[in-house]
Each structure stands twice: as structure tokens, then as C-alpha cells.
Amino acid sequence: MNTSPRVALFVTCLVDLFRPSVGFAAVKLxxxxxxxxxxxEAQTCCGQPAFNSGDRATATxxxxxxxALLEPYDHVVVPSGSCAGMLRVHYPELLGEDPEWAGxxxxxxxxxxxxxxxxxxxxxxxxxxAALEGRVTxxxxxxxxxxxxxxxxxxxxxxxxxGLELVEMDDSEVCCGFGGTFCVKxxxxxxxxxxxxVAAIDRSGAATVLAGDLGCLxxxxxxxxxxxSAVEVRHVAEVLAGELDAPSIGESGSREA
Amino acid sequence: xxxxxxxxxQNAHEALENPVLQEALGGIRTGWQAARGRAxxxxxxxxxxxxxxxxxxxxxxxxxxLYLEAFTAKVEEAGGKVHWARDAAEARTIVLELCxxxxxxxxxKSKSMIAEEIGLNPWLxxxxxxxxxxxxxxxxxxLAGQPPSHLVGPAVHMTKDEVSDLFHKHxxxxxxxxxxxxxxxxxRVLRQRYLEADVGITGANFxxxxxxxxxxxxxxxxxxxxxxxxRTHICIASIEKIxxxxxxxxxxxxxxxxxxxGQEFSAYTTxxxxxxxxxxxxxxxxxxxxxxxxxxxxxxxxAFQEMLRCIRCGACMNHCPxxxxxxxxxxxxxxVGPMGSVLTPQFVGIEEAHPLPxxxxxxxxxxEVCPVRxxxxxxxxxxxEEQFNRQxxxxxxxxxxxxxxxxxxxxxxxxxxxxxxxxAMRLLGGRQGRMRRLPLAGGWTGTRDMPAPQGPTFMQAxxxxxGAGS
Ligand code: SF4
Numbered sequence: 001m002n003t004s005p006r007v008a009l010f011v012t013c014l015v016d017l018f019r020p021s022v023g024f025a026a027v028k029l030x031x032x033x034x035x036x037x038x039x040x041e042a043q044t045c046c047g048q049p050a051f052n053s054g055d056r057a058t059a060t061x062x063x064x065x066x067x068a069l070l071e072p073y074d075h076v077v078v079p080s081g082s083c084a085g086m087l088r089v090h091y092p093e094l095l096g097e098d099p100e101w102a103g104x105x106x107x108x109x110x111x112x113x114x115x116x117x118x119x120x121x122x123x124x125x126x127x128x129x130a131a132l133e134g135r136v137t138x139x140x141x142x143x144x145x146x147x148x149x150x151x152x153x154x155x156x157x158x159x160x161x162x163g164l165e166l167v168e169m170d171d172s173e174v175c176c177g178f179g180g181t182f183c184v185k186x187x188x189x190x191x192x193x194x195x196x197x198v199a200a201i202d203r204s205g206a207a208t209v210l211a212g213d214l215g216c217l218x219x220x221x222x223x224x225x226x227x228x229s230a231v232e233v234r235h236v237a238e239v240l241a242g243e244l245d246a247p248s249i250g251e252s253g254s255r256e257a
Numbered sequence: 258x259x260x261x262x263x264x265x266x267q268n269a270h271e272a273l274e275n276p277v278l279q280e281a282l283g284g285i286r287t288g289w290q291a292a293r294g295r296a297x298x299x300x301x302x303x304x305x306x307x308x309x310x311x312x313x314x315x316x317x318x319x320x321x322x323l324y325l326e327a328f329t330a331k332v333e334e335a336g337g338k339v340h341w342a343r344d345a346a347e348a349r350t351i352v353l354e355l356c357x358x359x360x361x362x363x364x365x366k367s368k369s370m371i372a373e374e375i376g377l378n379p380w381l382x383x384x385x386x387x388x389x390x391x392x393x394x395x396x397x398x399x400l401a402g403q404p405p406s407h408l409v410g411p412a413v414h415m416t417k418d419e420v421s422d423l424f425h426k427h428x429x430x431x432x433x434x435x436x437x438x439x440x441x442x443x444x445r446v447l448r449q450r451y452l453e454a455d456v457g458i459t460g461a462n463f464x465x466x467x468x469x470x471x472x473x474x475x476x477x478x479x480x481x482x483x484x485x486x487x488r489t490h491i492c493i494a495s496i497e498k499i500x501x502x503x504x505x506x507x508x509x510x511x512x513x514x515x516x517x518x519g520q521e522f523s524a525y526t527t528x529x530x531x532x533x534x535x536x537x538x539x540x541x542x543x544x545x546x547x548x549x550x551x552x553x554x555x556x557x558x559x560a561f562q563e564m565l566r567c568i569r570c571g572a573c574m575n576h577c578p579x580x581x582x583x584x585x586x587x588x589x590x591x592x593v594g595p596m597g598s599v600l601t602p603q604f605v606g607i608e609e610a611h612p613l614p615x616x617x618x619x620x621x622x623x624x625e626v627c628p629v630r631x632x633x634x635x636x637x638x639x640x641x642e643e644q645f646n647r648q649x650x651x652x653x654x655x656x657x658x659x660x661x662x663x664x665x666x667x668x669x670x671x672x673x674x675x676x677x678x679x680x681a682m683r684l685l686g687g688r689q690g691r692m693r694r695l696p697l698a699g700g701w702t703g704t705r706d707m708p709a710p711q712g713p714t715f716m717q718a719x720x721x722x723x724g725a726g727s
Binding site for chain 2: 016020061184186
């Protein structure tokens with residue numbers, strides 16, 4: 001009998017669309033940790049855009065679909081703090097009044113985890129086989145930090161990456177200004193926020209900035225690249241998995257095309 | 258105050274372009290924000306204290322009518338008089354009548370957000386009663402003719418340099434530059450006003466049901482002088498300020514000072530019960546308490562009830578990256594920052610205040626520091642739901658969201674759409690790894706490049722890989 005946990009990877013829209021390498025890095029890390037990984041085919045989006053735009057009905061319906069899709073698995077793992085937070089914290093809220101769904105939503109929520117915290121806290125992974133030479137700084141994405149309390153897990157694992165020197169930037173826990181549709185609804189305020197973040201990254205002297213959420217990463221990379229910065233931007237999973245062939249976010253390379 | 262909340266975006270634009278304002282706002286980060294962190298860190302039971310604070314407030318809100326009755330009875334027992342005001346207009350009328358009864362020409366005022374909420378100063382002025390603000394910050398903005406931009410530091414948006422100019426213009430004499438000298442000058446001017454005033458008007462931080470006392474905290478002692486020197490003291494307070502016991506009040510005071518300014522306790526905490534008694538050395542002859550509802554009793558039992566726990570400490574705005582960029586005036590009404598984004602729509606209507614609940618990334622820092630654990634992002638989301646249900650969002654946003662929702666609920670269609678989107682973006686310059694411009698995404702690409710998709714979607718690539726593997 002196979003005792004390794006059966007894990008559903010919830011890919012998230014942005015990884016699916018923009019950066020599949022994060023998904024593959026997640027699969028690699030999960031398999032290394034001894035999980036059987038499946039990617040449920042009928043998954044779409046966790047429903048956050050609807051939820052945060054006030055469209056509760058659509059968000060609730062999407063929550064029901066996702067719960068039904070994900071409940072057969074031992075665990076659900078998400079390479080994003082904000083989408084994991086949606087499943088873990090907000091689904092039970094959305095479906096809490098619905099007698100048929102409340103219990104099911106809670107059961108899935110309890111088994112749903114953000115990738116890095118799952119590796120560290122559930123699978124008890126203590127180190128990784130990966131190498132990256134240079135100074136790296138880590139941005140705490142808001143939902144991961146505040147809804148899921150992810151703070152030490154990525155740092156602990158990063159410290160086991162060969163050659164990697166982890167430096168803290170100022171205000172690593174302050175929002176980068178992404179905020180889903182916020183960044184296009186209030187571009188000036190959003191830009192000011194990401195500029196503060198860019199300044200903190202610069203002061204840290206890091207050559208690479210990492211985070212666990214592609215939304216924040218694209219925002220930081222987008223601004224850094226527009227300003228002509230050479231700082232590389234990557235999802236933490238890519239570094240932990242040692243999957244560094246793909247060019248960093250916003251850079252082109254020879255790998256594809 | 259005529260709200261300009263609808264123009265939040267434009268207001269914020271002007272704020273971002275104003276280097277003096279930005280300099281002033283920068284001080285909050287190194288000042289109050291850092292101080293709150295130190296104070297919270299220095300008190301091992303701080304998190305527990307927050308739970309207690311939340312529970313005290315929840316308990317009061319569950320039994321508000323009982324505590325209000327008990328409080329009123331105690332105030333009257335002590336010789337004070339309680340006036341109920343349903344809304345802002347009633348409260349203004351009551352205060353004006355009381356001023357007239359006292360034959361008041363000038364009144365001193367200590368800081369009161371309720372006075373701002375009901376627009377008291379312009380009303381008194383229009384009726385020939387001259388209000389003089391005695392809190393330094395309030396005094397400054399009164400001279401400048403501006404509304405407050407912060408709960409605790411109403412003039413936090415101004416630099417010392419601006420205050421120097423302002424004082425020089427209004428007080429004449431030499432232009433003072435040093436902070437201490439400016440404070441000294443304000444004191445000197447105000448001292449005279451305390452003695453001239455016929456009525457003193459204060460707010461209250463807490464109303465204690467057990468004793469009928471009002472509690473005010475300041476760092477300048479001005480509330481004490483405002484309520485103690487004139488013949489008549491009028492306190493205006495909203496109904497949710499009530500707490501059951503003196504002990505509860507002091508629990509909340511410990512939270513308030515630490516959360517607001519990082520102090521263990523504010524410099525002056527004044528507890529006052531009724532007017533002067535025979536044996537008292539000083540105090541007002543008459544004490545009136547105006548209890549304001551202004552929509553609050555309707556919030557009890559609603560989705561917004563938790564907002565009534567607010568103790569007006571300002572921590573949420575001190576930690577809000579949006580507030581720190583845009584400043585308080587951008588919010589366009591009395592209450593600003595995250596707490597204002599929840600409260601302002603209550604008072605001026607969501608039509609007027611529609612941008613406020615949307616001007617948040619839901620980063621959650623406000624909730625993280627709120628001493629009474631108000632889930633501010635959740636409450637802002639409630640307003641977004643209200644907007645959505647009443648179709649107050651711009652049509653383009655509504656249709657876009659509806660289309661997205663339609664597709665996202667149909668996995669096969671979704672696969673098709675994401676595949677096409679990736680293909681299109683790759684065509685638009687994806688080979689450079691990023692795009693400088695993207696149709697319909699000017700909000701993003703105005704200041705940021707858009708990273709290009711790597712290639713086929715993950716789902717496509719995964720299918721291929723697993724297909725080849727098995
Ligand atoms: S909402 Fe909370 S943090 Fe903000 S002013 Fe009120 S009590 Fe303070």
C-alpha cells in the first residue's frame with residue numbers, strides 16, 4: 001500500500017498563465033518531500049477577484065466548485081499565500097452559513113496549505129538540495145504573512161540553499177502595492193508603494209528578490225525592470241527546487257522562443 | 258464638512274505631488290509607527306490585552322441600552338444633565354442652546370472627533386459663538402482653516418516650517434522656528450482664552466457606566482483646563498464610548514496610549530464626574546453631556562457592528578501604506594485611513610464615498626495593529642459588496658468581472674481562454690520577456706513593465722508532460 005500523501009496542486013491563475021516553471025518547481029519539491037502530486041484538471045481560479053470586488057455570489061459558487069473538486073485529496077497545496085488564504089480562510093467564511101457546504105469547506109480548508117509552509121510545517125522538510133550563489137532578500141507577501149503566518153518557513157529553507165546569503169530588507173512585511181485590481185485602479189498609489197519596496201530592495205544590496213506570490217513578484221519585477229534594475233525576481237519555489245533555468249521574471253533568455 | 262471623498266483619486270494625486278506633505282507623512286513611519294512597535298513589544302501581555310479590549314467592547318455593544326441607561330442615571334445622580342441627540346443637526350442645536358443659556362460668546366474646545374463629525378465649529382461661528390481650539394494640533398488647523406488629517410495628530414500633515422509661517426501670520430511678532438518656542442507661543446495665546454471662555458466643550462474617550470464619569474486623555478492637559486475653568490462644561494460623545502467599569506476603561510486606556518503614540522499612558526488622563534460639588538476646589542458649575550447616535554444604533558446588529566469597537570487610536574492609519582502615501586485629507590471627510598474607509602460611507606453615503614473601500618490592497622496591516630481587533634479589510638469588503646449589489650461600480654468593471662466570472666466557472670472554456678491569452682501576450686512582445694505596453698492595462702504599464710508569459714500555460718505543459726510520461 002502506498003502511504004505517501006496524495007496532494008492536489010492548485011496551480012493558481014497567474015502561475016498557470018505567466019509562469020508555469022513555478023508549478024513545475026512546486027511539483028518537484030512536493031515529490032522530493034514524498035508526496036504523490038496530482039493536478040485536478042477542472043481547476044480554474046480560487047475566486048478572489050470576485051470576492052474582493054464584492055461579487056459574493058460568484059465567489060461563493062466558485063468556492064463550492066473548488067471544494068467539491070479538492071475534497072478527495074489528502075492535502076491541497078498552493079504556490080501562493082493569497083490564493084491559499086482564500087481557500088483556507090475565506091472559503092469557510094463564504095460557505096459558513098450553508099448547512100450543506102459549511103462542513104465540507106472547513107474540511108478542505110484545514111487540509112489546504114501554501115507550498116512552503118506545507119513543506120516545512122506538514123512534511124517537516126528541513127533542507128533542500130539546491131544552490132544559488134549570491135545575496136537574496138525575501139519579501140513577505142501580505143496574505144501569506146498575515147492570514148497564514150508564513151514568515152520563518154521560507155527563510156529557514158532558503159538558508160539551506162548552497163551559496164545563498166539571505167539578507168533582510170527594511171519593511172519586508174509592508175505591502176508591495178499589488179493588491180489585485182488595486183494596482184490598476186489606483187496606479188499612482190500603487191507605484192508609490194512599489195517604489196518604496198524597490199528602494200528597500202536596493203538598500204539591502206541583494207541581487208535577487210524572492211517571494212511566494214506571483215502577483216507581488218510581477219509587480220516588483222515590472223517596476224524594477226522599468227527602472228532598468230538588474231535585480232532578479234523569482235518565486236521562492238524556483239530557488240528551493242533548484243529550477244533556475246527559466247529566465248527570472250520579466251527577463252528574456254535563450255531557453256524558449 | 259462638505260465631503261470630497263468621491264475625488265479620492267484626484268486628492269491622492271495632489272498629495273503625492275506635494276513634497277512638503279510627503280515629508281510630513283514620512284515622519285509617521287519613524288515616529289508613531291516605530292513607537293507603537295516598541296511599546297507592543299515591551300509588554301508581554303499586549304496580545305492578551307487586545308483580546309480583553311475586544312471583549313469589553315463586544316460586551317458593551319451586546320448590552321448597549323442597559324449600559325446607556327445606567328450611565329445616564331449616574332450622570333444625573335452626580336448633578337449632570339444628559340441630552341440625547343439622534344443626529345448631527347440635533348446635537349448642534351442642543352450645543353448652541355446650551356451656549357446661549359450660558360450667554361457664551363467664546364467657548365474653548367478640546368479635541369473632539371464628534372465635534373468634527375457634526376460640524377460644530379462652523380455652526381457655532383455662524384451663530385456668533387466663537388470656538389477656540391485648545392489642542393495644539395487642532396489649534397493649528399483651526400488657524401489654517403483645514404480639517405484634521407489624522408485622529409490623534411490632526412495637523413500631522415504640516416511641517417514645522419509651515420506652522421512657523423502660520424503662527425507668524427496670526428500672532429505677529431518674530432517668526433519662531435524652534436519647536437519648543439512655537440508650543441510656548443501657542444500656550445501663551447491660549448491661556449488667555451481659557452480665562453475668557455464662558456463654556457468649555459470636550460469630547461470623551463470613555464464614558465464609565467459604573468460611575469457616570471467621563472474620561473479624556475491628552476498630552477497637553479488642555480482637556481482638563483477646558484472642562485475645569487469655564488462655568489459650563491459640555492461634553493459631546495457618541496453612544497459607543499461607553500464602558501461598564503472604571504477598570505475596563507483603564508484596560509482600554511493602556512491599549513489606546515500604546516497603539517496611538519507608543520506611550521505607556523497618555524500624559525494627562527482626566528476623570529470627571531458631574532459638575533463641581535460643594536467641597537470641590539474647582540470645576541464647572543454645570544455639566545451637560547450630549548449623547549450622539551448619528552446612525553450608530555443602526556450599526557449595532559449590522560455587518561458593520563464591529564466598527565463600533567474603535568477607540569480612535571489612529572494605529573490603522575499609521576500603518577496603512579495607502580494613508581501614508583495619500584495623507585488624511587485625500588479621504589475627503591472627518592474620518593480617514595482604514596477606519597475612515599469603513600466609517601465615512603456610513604455617514605456620507607457609499608455613493609459619495611465609493612472610492613474609499615476600494616482604495617486598499619487588503620494588505621491587512623491595519624487589522625494586525627488594531628488594538629480592539631477590528632477586521633477592517635473584511636468591513637471594507639462589505640462595502641464593496643454593497644456597491645456591487647447596488648451596481649455602483651463603473652459599467653466596464655462590472656461587465657469585465659461578469660465575463661471573467663462566466664469563463665472561470667467553466668473549466669474547458671477557461672482553458673481555451675487562458676491558452677489564447679498567453680498566445681496573444683506572447684505575440685505582443687513576449688520574446689523580450691516583458692511588455693512595455695499592453696492594451697487595456699495602462700494602469701499597470703504606465704509605470705511598470707508587464708512580465709511576459711513563459712510559454713504555453715501550466716495546464717497545457719503539464720498535460721503534455723504527463724501524456725508523454727505515461
Ligand atoms: S480602527 Fe482600530 S486601529 Fe483604527 S483607530 Fe480604531 S481602534 Fe485604532
